[in-house]
Amino acid sequence: MTTSTVTAQAPAKASGKAAAPGPDRLRRRRRLAQWGFVAPAVVFMLLFFGYPLVRNVVMSFQHYTPETFFTGEAPFNGADNWSNVFQDALFSKALWHTLVFTAGSLLGQFCIGLALAVFFTRRFPLGGVLRSLILLPWLVPMVVSGIVWRRILDQDTGVLNSFLDALGLGGHTPWLTSPGMALLSVILVNIWIGIPFNMVILYGGLQEIPKELYEAASLDGASAWRTFRSITLPMLRPVITVVLVLGFMSTVKILDLILALTDGGPADATQTLGTLTYQNSFVQLDFGAGAVVGNVLILVSAVFAVLYLRANRTEGK
Amino acid sequence: MASPTPTTSRRRWGSTLAGALILCVMLFPLYWMLNTALQPASGLLQVDPVPGSLDLSGFSKALDDQGGHLLTSLVVSLGAVAICLAIAAPAAYGLARFGLRGSRTIVFGTLITQMVPGIVIANALYNSYVDLGLVNSYFGLMLADASLGIPFSIVLMRSFMVSIPGEVIEAAQMDGAGPVRTFVRVVLPMSRNALITSGLFAFLFSWSDFMFALTLNTTDDVKPVTLGIYQYIGAHVGDWGSVMAASVLSAVPAAILLVLAQKYIAAGITGGSVK
């Protein structure tokens, strides 16, 4: 993502500098001091991410039951958990929902976020104020957003349906109560939550594009759309990569929003890998199965990240 | 710059109008939250579009019940920000500047951390926390919440620090400053925007954390507001006025912070993501 340019130049600088003083011991001491900067973060990440990750992988091969909490014994059971999970009809359903949810959310968040970011690069009265106010939804804890939206989307008493009714647009949409609609509604809410994040970062990226490029384009008489396609998008590519990769990783594992809105229902229509991990582990108390689903979740993220970064790199060249 | 002609001025105000419209749509759910909070007596089901009178009883009840939890959230989040910056800033500098072998792997590792679901982390942490006596402690929750912001902050600040001109740092070293001194005296002040942006992100991540608060506490000693609201909507409570009031209150501190930090954010992220 952001590594290639840096690592290429940094070692050269470091070695050029090291040549001057001389003795090996001095150099080693300095290396050690330099590692001192990085080590705390590495240790922290190993403890808070590496250890849970490894433990989760091990757990997915264990027969982990409520009894385990007392005895501490969780016998290895080969691939039993894995085959059980894969045979569960709910799993493939949840996997599909996860992909739809993630793709839909990202598409919506990104397009609207980008449109708003471009919009706010214009100079107009109160622009700055409006731009910062639009970040507000982001500040609301997700549990809270879920609660509020659940009320707004209620089929009979929700304000959205009352509003549609007043406009003569029906107003009996079963947002969260029909299996056909629920996933879409959850995606819409998640788009709402994600717009500010996308907008902030993309706006930052837009600010960085040299103004001269646009001036040159307008002198050439390029249309707004052409300018956007041939200047804005290419210049924005690194930022877009960051937004999409981070967005994917946080969206794919979402749990609390769905629990607050639908609890995975109705009829499992909004069950995702995230909610399935939760359900297996904390409702069924089958921690082995929960760990399997958690691992699949991580795997999906990893595959996406690798594919995307690779595609982006080759295209960028 | 020449003063705008009437047509461009009208077009500018047109943009303002469009912006305001967009804002209305985006903020409607929040307005509805506030609106419901101001009508505690209405029985949630018939909420008027505009509160008829100003009934603050929902707020006073919410403040009574959740005031302490808000404070807890504030303390925990600020602590998490401090830990996050203290760990991430040096690491970002080290990864950006020292050309250490394995830097790339570490940066890639920060990316991988983002893939691990919170529930997996919380599950594994609990036992270690018990052994270390960190369960039910402010410090324990701060550490866990800091983990939400650290990877992001490292990536953000590292990219920012890469763009600091090498001459500036070399000049400091010529003056005989060691790496620590260079970092504190030169690099940190120059990275102010990135520091503030990272801090804000870390604060927001921690502020909205629910998973760690739920799993790493067994008593009510350390209860942030997200957990407080969650318990508010228990099986027997139908007091939506207070629930919504508490929700509004939960957004206020973060909003204040955002307004204060607003002007640094764009600048912080710009440096961060482009390089």
Add this chain to the structure above:
Amino acid sequence: MAPLAAVSVLAVGAALTGCAQQRDNDVYTVMNSSTDETYHRWDAQAMARCGKQLGVTIEQQSVPAAQVMTKALRMASSKSLPDIVQFDASEMPTFAEAGGLVDLEALGLSTRDIPEGIVDFGSYEGTYYGAARSVNTLALFYNKDILDQAGVAVPTTWDELREAAKKLTRGKRYGLALSAGGAEDGVFQFTPFMWSNGGDETRLDSPRVVEALDYWKALLADGSLSKSTVNWTQADVNDQFMAGNAAMMINGPWQVETLNTKKSLRWGIAQIPVPEAGAESVGPLGGAVLTVPNTGDEERERTAGRIVACLSSEKEQLTYALNSWMVPANAKAAAVWRERVPELDALADQVAAARSRTAKLGAGWSGVSLALQSAFQSALTGQSSEAALKRAQQRATSGN
């Protein structure tokens, strides 16, 4: 940076002083799900009385109901279990099966004066692990004013209920509200329909269960139930009823406290209607039981047993039941309670015939419950009851 650093120093200071939690000799902890302010207070008062009587201090830790089991398991693995845990009775078998509970009779608790059904309710495989203070079940709540106005009598059979609900549905008001949400709430509400019709959780695809589900579908098709039913918890149902959006509801006595906050609401309570006149109305037995977890410290376990005995004594049961509107578990206390709260008579009758969800399946209930949730949600949103329940039965048997 400076103010940040100052705050963090303060915070770390708070952490060092605020977190000490060790087992004090005379301090005993009870973990329950009384997160509501009122319930928390009632429990605190009861604990204070018992503590005084036994010369110990009793502390209360309240966590959300859905979290009690996971919290308790985590605490078991870290050897930091509280002295007493109050489990929902449907969850207790899971903890007992894992070997986590102490036999209450071995600690000297007696089951005298407790009806057999309620002893079973607190037992797993014949051992008495959980002492109930009160029990509850579901009943039909109705809005007296709406029924009077429409001239509708309180229904007692399924046909009458369907007819009445249809008549009472007007404009934005539904005839009946119930919870068919995708959680234990919904399953709890389905059981009286399933059981009263002769259905059984061991064979979800039997015609009796299909009929019960078809009955729910019919109510929905009539328009007497809101389509949001599948998204409602029992608390949501109560909100609807209180706001006048439903003329009747299926709910439990724990809502009475909230119902009574709306003075203008005149409500009545009746047994849940049955398929045919004269059939018995079988509801689910609900409620929590006090258990003593297996901590290995026999001395403390014995005292914990005495605390449980005190909290579930006849006197405390009556106080708790009168506060919470639930029915005392103890037969003598229940008799007194009936006299004192005549308006809930229907509930006492329903409890007497109520059935425990885990009596047949024990720890296997949670899997069946999940399968059943999914089935009635599918059926209520379009599928045929038969197909949905057939799949549920397959899922339930393969899952265990």
